[in-house]
Amino acid sequence: MLLGEPLVLWRDASGAARAFRDVCVHRGTALSLGRVEGGELVCAYHGWRYRGDGACTAIPQLADPARVPPRARAAAYPTRERYGIVWAALEPPPRPIPDVAELEDAAWRTVSTGPFPWACDASRQVENFTDFGHFAFVHPGLLGDPDHAVVAPYEVRTDGHVVRYAYGRPDAPNTEAFPVFAAHERKEATRRTGYALHLPYTIVEHIDWGGADGLVYFFASQPVAADACVGYCLVARNYNLEQPDDVIQAFERTIFAQDQRVVESQRPERVPFDLAAELHLTFDAVAVAYRRAMRAHGFA
Numbered sequence: 001m002l003l004g005e006p007l008v009l010w011r012d013a014s015g016a017a018r019a020f021r022d023v024c025v026h027r028g029t030a031l032s033l034g035r036v037e038g039g040e041l042v043c044a045y046h047g048w049r050y051r052g053d054g055a056c057t058a059i060p061q062l063a064d065p066a067r068v069p070p071r072a073r074a075a076a077y078p079t080r081e082r083y084g085i086v087w088a089a090l091e092p093p094p095r096p097i098p099d100v101a102e103l104e105d106a107a108w109r110t111v112s113t114g115p116f117p118w119a120c121d122a123s124r125q126v127e128n129f130t131d132f133g134h135f136a137f138v139h140p141g142l143l144g145d146p147d148h149a150v151v152a153p154y155e156v157r158t159d160g161h162v163v164r165y166a167y168g169r170p171d172a173p174n175t176e177a178f179p180v181f182a183a184h185e186r187k188e189a190t191r192r193t194g195y196a197l198h199l200p201y202t203i204v205e206h207i208d209w210g211g212a213d214g215l216v217y218f219f220a221s222q223p224v225a226a227d228a229c230v231g232y233c234l235v236a237r238n239y240n241l242e243q244p245d246d247v248i249q250a251f252e253r254t255i256f257a258q259d260q261r262v263v264e265s266q267r268p269e270r271v272p273f274d275l276a277a278e279l280h281l282t283f284d285a286v287a288v289a290y291r292r293a294m295r296a297h298g299f300a
């Protein structure tokens, strides 16, 4: 599901991921009921066959099944595969998928966490990912400390469709259950974090501790419908390379579950992009910048 539109996802003969509107042009049957055979998608109802580009190649009910009328096509959407994620767009995408060198660098280990399906609009899930004022209250002991809830001043810069900000804060220690942060070679006890929020729903986050150890988060929220989204979160690091993936996966499952109950309770389900709708204080500068930029780019 993308923006309320059901899609069928499959792989053609070359192994390429394809995304079609999940509707057969013949009688409106969901193509996702069908099967993939010989590199083609075969409708479950009358067996019409579709190629990766959407063209129908055969109509078995015709004496000559290859005499396919030109209107017999599936609506094929642009699709790309990168970082282990299949990306589909309902229109030709105006911008490329953000480049994150670490995710394609053999010296880094990338862990795929989630997916995280939440009952809210993608904007709420993304805004929660940008929000660090809640760490002390929603993730005490894991990402923050209720006795150190003050948010130090920080700058937000908006470059076109990218909202950027950075801050440093006292590091939260590793817990025994989740030793996910770099514990060695720290030059300072400050965790330095830089965010790039690519409108509307993708975030690249770089974390370091002043030394060579680095942690990169890549988060994208799939806008399923007005009240549903799915978060995909990749976590890459260049330390603790032997650590099994399930440590970070279990950590993120815990963190996202703590966020989910809070965010699904928010009303309205979608971020209200009118700045008068909620109460913003100076430390909410990211939320304000996100709302302004979303409006400016027509995503509100």
Ligand code: FES
Residues within 6 Å of the ligand: 024, 025, 026, 027, 028, 029, 043, 044, 045, 046, 047, 048
């Ligand atoms: S509805 Fe798909 S082949 Fe008839």
Ligand SMILES: [Fe+2]
Residues within 6 Å of the ligand: 128, 134, 135, 138, 139, 255, 259
């Ligand atoms: Fe959170």
